[in-house]
Amino acid sequence: MCSDKTTDTPEYKDTLNLPKTDFPMRAGLPKREPAWLERWEKIGVYDRLREKQGRKPFILHDGPPYANGHLHIGHALNKTIKDMIVRSHQMMGHDARYVPGWDCHGLPIEWKIEEQYRKKGKNKDEVNVVDFRRECRAFADEWVGIQREEFKRLGITGNWADPYLTMAYDAEAVIADEFMKFLMNGTLYQGSKPVMWSPIEKTALAEAEVEYHDKESFTIWVKFKVAEPADHKLAGAHVVIWTTTPWTIPSNKAVVYGDEIAYGLYEVTGTPDECWANVGDKYILADNLAADVFRRARLDDDQWTRVADVPASDLEGIGLAHPLAGAEGGNGEWDDIRDFRAADFVTDTEGTGFVHCAPSHGMEEFELYRDLGMLEQVITYNVMDDGSFRADLPFFGGKFILSRKGGEGDANKTVIDKLVEVGGLLARGKIKHSYPHSWRSKAPIIYRNTPQWFASVDRKLDDGMGEMGDSIRERALRSIDELVKWTPQRGRNRLFSMIEDRPDWVLSRQRAWGVPLTCFTKKGALPTDADYLLRNADLNARIKAEFKEHGADVWYEDGFKAKVLDGIADPEAYDQVFDVLDVWFDSGSTHAFVLRDREDGTEDGIADVYMEGTDQHRGWFHSSLLQACGTKGRAPYRNVVTHGFTLDEKGMKMSKSLGNTIVPEAVIKQYGADILRLWVAQTDYTADQRIGPEILKGTADSYRRLRNTMRYMLGSLADFTEADRVDPAEMPRLERWVLGRLAELDAQVREGYAKFDFQGVFSAIFNFATVDLSAFYFDIRKDALYCDGDTLRRRSARTVLDILFHRLTTWLAPVLVFTMEEVWLERFPGDDSSVHLVDFPETPADWRNAELEEAMAKVRRVRRAVTASLELQRREKVIGSSLEAAPVVHIDDKDTRELLATFDVDDLCITSGLSVTGDPSPAEAFRVPEINGVSVVFEKAEGAKCQRCWKILPDVGAHSHAGVCGRCNEALS
Known part of the structure; x- marks a missing residue:
């Protein structure tokens, strides 16, 4: 076989067909990639693709990232997967449009502005709300610009000149309009129930805004004396409850038991020096938990005894005294007898076998007393929006559940100390457990009863869109199973179970930066009254028009209520609602103002693909499904693709404190964006994936091998023309076999891209390029390409290389966007040339030959x-x-x-x-x-060694050209 090295006979070197290419082996991607970005923008690649006629639209709808910081590795993974979906479908013959977008409203941005105020000694509440919102808008706009450039640097194609922003005036108008559809179809209602509440941020939160972290909490065992009837055989004994939220004791209204639990009456027979129990005290406890309770109370096994069974029938009709009942200075706040009844959520696996009920701060208790029609008797309003007790609450007024920085406040300790003082405590301790936190402020949250606006997921909707069901829940569940394909399939199970069990959607937030709940309530009416909400189509149209022209800020301007109600209703008869919508409603509505309303949207307002991380089953996938089922009657997507989280090389979650974070900017600076994109293509994104220095080195090695393959083809095709082309039927069997492999691979590539299986696509192409081509076909045909004259074998090989070139460059273009452009331009230079303007070549299936x-x-x-x-x-x-x-x-x-x-x-x-x-x-x-x-x-x-091709043959030296074999002599002639 011939070599690139100088031959022993110098005059023969120039007769070899050695590769000719300026394509460098060293890529230099970090420095060269920006030039290609400029080139694509200059020639308008995205717009030119839109000019192609007669293609079926394919829409990946972008889940909006939040506009408040630099990109992390999760952003890079997410946007790269989306880009590969869009590019591959475009090159398979679709009109694959991609409109990037941003989520611009909400607490994180508002929080940043408040931080700026605090540093300047300003109070947000003293700033005009319209001025405050304008500062939030400017902050978001600045980060949109920064993130846009960072996304573009990753090689992401899209309509960057005209993205969608949830804070754009037309978007705010549509979000309000979508909300008013809930108002008109009866989905919207105002209710008062315990919701997840952030005292630090002073707002209600949705499940999607909550994350769970370990937290150390106080835990207490509290005594409720049996007080009624006075002659009951258990009178004077104590029912003991256990709780990890001592601050809820002042709001206690009841205790519940389980009618299937075995209870006993226990008596204290001896006590140690430090103990809150007294000899002769009697306690009612679940038999399975009694020993643990007494151990917590520091009693040895020989210091208590079980004296009687307590069947559930003995507990019926009992009334309990709150431990603070009759306390001096309590002003009668806790003197009422506490309700005592059975409930099906009580167990004897933890605690005491009894549950203390503060229905204002617990959903199960709330639902129990709601169903009993007793909410008015048990709801309290002791906790304010900042997590402090109301100022006039005896003993505890002004105490905070959390400190202003989110740590432990003084409320729990004050409650515990008071219980000790009045003799209401049996034991106390601490427990470390998983506890909900706000994912924005990272502070713990509480459950707090407060009036909020909800969207019912079970009310029957009379909107003429009942094909998938009559309620939001029914439509959502049927959409999941009948209308949507899931990648991976387990995503279906996760979202289905969430929708199946979810409560009504809390729509309202007590903040300033967002789209307001554009509704009016009748003064003096109750939320249950039919005329409580003003429902008027003309009013809705006015509000939408005002928002479209002036933005949602206009809602807060003086005189707006009178202006829009003029001629429709008496402004003095109605109150204007100033809560803002849950930002998940904003992003959940994007299908309306992006897919439905834009010229580059879809005719039916439904996306072919939604693609986000697995956390979005409770986030964007979830809210989009609920919102669309309420306003469209079905899911707004046909495919849902989910990726996992990115971990470090050891499989640990990335954390700044651990120093194991991988920043996209750093990877691009060292390796280039194509290496980051190749890492995405090589990983199974449907599960959690890993990245780190060693993994990136391996990725770079794979890249070099591919680059070498492309360089080899470029060198061998340097002067290839159509005159050199050979019909496949005339080719040698080896070349026809390569074409057959190409036909097989073409089917794999198209199927893989259609199924969003980039790992499968890349693996198939890479194995083909390295095993079938570099290690086999190229290795064999190098001799013919270098040393043959104008033979059928050489022309056939070059024809195959040309066919390979067009397929490998286009198949890899959705992944290695910069490198394949470089490869393409090396062969097809020109001001308007780009690999991203062409489709995957059609590959005849009949190239395959089983024999x-x-x-x-x-x-x-x-x-x-x-x-x-x-x-x-x-x-x-x-x-x-x-x-x-x-x-x-x-x-x-x-x-x-x-x-x-x-x-x-x-x-x-x-x-x-x-x-x-x-x-x-x-x-x-x-x-x-x-x-x-x-x-x-x-x-x-x-034989002798041919001085041109280096083969050792018997005929060397027997031809007209000295020192060569017959094949080389013919080539020289």
């Missing part, structure tokens, strides 16, 4: 045995090159011998000669254990 594939599989088995035998000779220094060999191959199977006779087997094995025989193989023959029936006897090639 030839089977034959080549047999040939490759034999080749493996030969090359393995020669490698042994090379290691033992018997030969330096395989061209020094002319082995004898013993093959038992006659059909295989006859098959090999139809191939140039010495070329296939890169030897100067090779003979095949059916004779029995000698004992010393080389064998590969897994290749049965094939053995190799090494023989050195006979």
